[in-house]
Amino acid sequence: xxxxxxxxxxxxxxxxxxxxxxxxxxxxxxxxxxxxxxxxxxxxxxxxxxxxxxxxxxxxxxxxxxxxxxxxxxxxxxxxxxxxxxxxxxxxxxxxxxxxxxxxxxxxxxxxxxxx
Amino acid sequence: xxxxxxxxxxxxxxxxxxxxxxxxxxxxxxxxxxxxxxxxxxxxxxxxxxxxxxxxxxxxxxxxxxxxxxxxxxxxxxxxxxxxxxxxxxxxxxxxxxxxxxxxxxxxxxxx
Numbered sequence: 001x002x003x004x005x006x007x008x009x010x011x012x013x014x015x016x017x018x019x020x021x022x023x024x025x026x027x028x029x030x031x032x033x034x035x036x037x038x039x040x041x042x043x044x045x046x047x048x049x050x051x052x053x054x055x056x057x058x059x060x061x062x063x064x065x066x067x068x069x070x071x072x073x074x075x076x077x078x079x080x081x082x083x084x085x086x087x088x089x090x091x092x093x094x095x096x097x098x099x100x101x102x103x104x105x106x107x108x109x110x111x112x113x114x115x116x
Numbered sequence: 117x118x119x120x121x122x123x124x125x126x127x128x129x130x131x132x133x134x135x136x137x138x139x140x141x142x143x144x145x146x147x148x149x150x151x152x153x154x155x156x157x158x159x160x161x162x163x164x165x166x167x168x169x170x171x172x173x174x175x176x177x178x179x180x181x182x183x184x185x186x187x188x189x190x191x192x193x194x195x196x197x198x199x200x201x202x203x204x205x206x207x208x209x210x211x212x213x214x215x216x217x218x219x220x221x222x223x224x225x226x227x228x
Contacts, residue, residue: 004159033215042120043160043206043218056215091159105216107152107159 002026004108006092012114018080021111025074025094031055032075033095033105034067038088046090049075061086082115089113118143118211122219130227135179135194137222139207142188148210149190151181154221155203163205166190177201202226 005024013019025032034046046065047057051072060067064083069075079086089110097103123138141147148167152160164175171183177200181192190207207219 035216035218042220043216045215045217048215059215093160104162104165105160107161109157109159 004092004094004106006090006108006111008111009109010112010114012116013082014116015084016081018078019082019113021077021079021090021092021113023075023077023092023094023108025092026096026106029094029096029106030072031095031097031103032069033093034075034077035091035093036088037091037110038085043091046077079113082113084115087113087115118147118209118217120207120209120217120219122205122207122222124222125220126223126225128225128227129197131199132196135192135197135201135224137192137205137207137224139181139190139192139219140188141190141207141209143209143211145211147183147190149181149183150208150210150216151175151179151190151192152206152208152218153203154206160206163192197224197226199226199228 032049037043045059048055049069052069066078089112091110093105093107095103095105119142121140150165151163154160164173166173166183174180179194204221204223206221208216
């Protein structure tokens with residue numbers, strides 16, 4: 001089975017520009033998550049979709065970040081306008097069911113975002 | 117609130133030596149605990165997990181971890197390190213809502 005796919009793998013943009021990251025989860029996985037790792041820090045949760053609905057978006061840093069999952073398949077994460085502190089690696093993960101961990105999260109390779 | 121502390125951001129061992137990566141957690145509910153590994157330019161891969169039952173958990177690639185409630189620890193071990201084990205390792209706990217809370221990661225180097 002194909003894994004979680006993220007693109008682009010790298011993105012370098014200037015402060016103030018807009019960037020859209022895309023995640024294709026494993027087929028049939030209703031749960032989709034976004035996480036972020038800022039350099040030198042821990043991986044932090046951003047939000048969780050169940051199908052097309054936002055289950056938990058408590059980790060979204062501010063309203064410059066917009067996540068969508070139209071049709072309950074792939075998801076996009078848009079940053080507009082980007083700031084220097086948005087630089088980091090953005091991970092997407094998916095799982096078939098959620099019961100606190102019995103259904104493991106499958107992670108993509110991440111998108112490395114650099115804002116200059 | 118849940119939290120995870122990994123002791124040591126960098127650990128270096130010789131090939132064939134014991135690998136010990138330390139993880140302590142804080143959780144207000146019975147914890148579900150995980151170890152993930154990230155090889156260069158790859159995503160996070162699940163090594164092993166503890167949910168309920170046996171406290172000694174075996175994972176892939178010869179790794180295992182023991183859940184010790186009294187010590188709030190979930191240390192990762194491997195009896196004999198291999199060069200291919202060089203990677204970054206993450207301990208995580210899931211909270212009530214199910215999202216993962218990660219430690220800061222430990223980079224493991226293996227010397228020949």
